[in-house]
Amino acid sequence: MSDAVLEISALRAGYGERVVLRDVDLRVARGEWLALLGANGSGKSTLLDVCVGRLAPTSGTVRVGGHSIVTEAVAAKTKLGYAVAPERLPPLLSARECLAVQAAAKRLASIDAEVLELAEALRLAPWLDDAVALMSYGTRQKLGVLLALLGEPELIVLDETFNGLDPASGLLLKRHLRARVDAGRCGVLLATHALDIAEHWADRVSLLHEGRLVHEWSRAELERLRVSRDGGLEAALAEQLVTGKSAN
Numbered sequence: 027m028s029d030a031v032l033e034i035s036a037l038r039a040g041y042g043e044r045v046v047l048r049d050v051d052l053r054v055a056r057g058e059w060l061a062l063l064g065a066n067g068s069g070k071s072t073l074l075d076v077c078v079g080r081l082a083p084t085s086g087t088v089r090v091g092g093h094s095i096v097t098e099a100v101a102a103k104t105k106l107g108y109a110v111a112p113e114r115l116p117p118l119l120s121a122r123e124c125l126a127v128q129a130a131a132k133r134l135a136s137i138d139a140e141v142l143e144l145a146e147a148l149r150l151a152p153w154l155d156d157a158v159a160l161m162s163y164g165t166r167q168k169l170g171v172l173l174a175l176l177g178e179p180e181l182i183v184l185d186e187t188f189n190g191l192d193p194a195s196g197l198l199l200k201r202h203l204r205a206r207v208d209a210g211r212c213g214v215l216l217a218t219h220a221l222d223i224a225e226h227w228a229d230r231v232s233l234l235h236e237g238r239l240v241h242e243w244s245r246a247e248l249e250r251l252r253v254s255r256d257g258g259l260e261a262a263l264a265e266q267l268v269t270g271k272s273a274n
């Protein structure tokens with residue numbers, strides 16, 4: 027049995043006539059955290075939107091937890107946890123109502139106790155009964171992640187989720203995600219510009235350039251970069267983008 031929680035094959039996607047993603051093959055396994063890097067406009071959010079079923083592929087396949095996100099969308103989305111962007115949260119609902127709606131959509135009897143404990147640890151508890159519209163940006167980011175964690179998702183998809191989080195909350199969340207991954211409960215796909223997170227928390231890093239995956243740093247390569255005195259992932263990325271060669 028495959029341990030892949032995300033399998034993307036020969037993916038092509040875009041908007042109308044505009045092709046954004048070409049020939050994308052990508053796999054995330056259970057027990058693995060994959061960070062996706064790429065310059066502005068390289069297609070990271072587009073790729074994540076395809077993974078979560080917000081954008082239909084032009085061609086190719088995307089499977090979440092073994093189910094096609096196109097032809098078996100409900101089964102695939104049941105296995106998926108997607109951190110809703112702060113601007114897309116329903117402004118008039120409270121955080122608790124958002125969690126209750128998502129829990130009901132996932133057919134849960136109640137909001138996961140673990141998620142409520144994390145809300146407490148992230149200091150979200152005082153805001154749980156306030157309308158989303160009244161929350162700060164970082165507080166809405168936290169709510170978006172908590173929504174993603176409901177119902178034991180096999181694949182957790184995060185788009186720049188650590189933006190706007192205070193350092194203590196960011197660390198808490200990274201540790202929480204790492205623990206879930208290490209326990210084999212899920213795989214994580216994170217699109218980010220934060221090289222420190224990619225370098226220190228991910229198991230693998232993929233680089234998207236003009237809609238194609240052009241390079242990957244393995245776990246062993248990341249370990250070498252973490253201890254290198256030559257600028258680590260930042261220097262390796264710059265080398266990739268400037269010369270097309272790997273710096274490690």
Ligand SMILES: Nc1ncnc2c1ncn2[C@@H]1O[C@H](COP(=O)(O)OP(=O)(O)OP(=O)(O)O)[C@@H](O)[C@H]1O
Nearest residue numbers: 041044046064065066067068069070071072073219
């Ligand atoms: N709704 C849309 N309609 C048309 N083009 C779009 C749309 N959304 C994104 N694009 C285009 O698709 C390309 C990839 O955008 P995308 O947002 O996926 O990049 P990104 O790597 O996430 O960028 P950033 O790092 O700035 O967030 C860009 O050229 C962008 O202009």
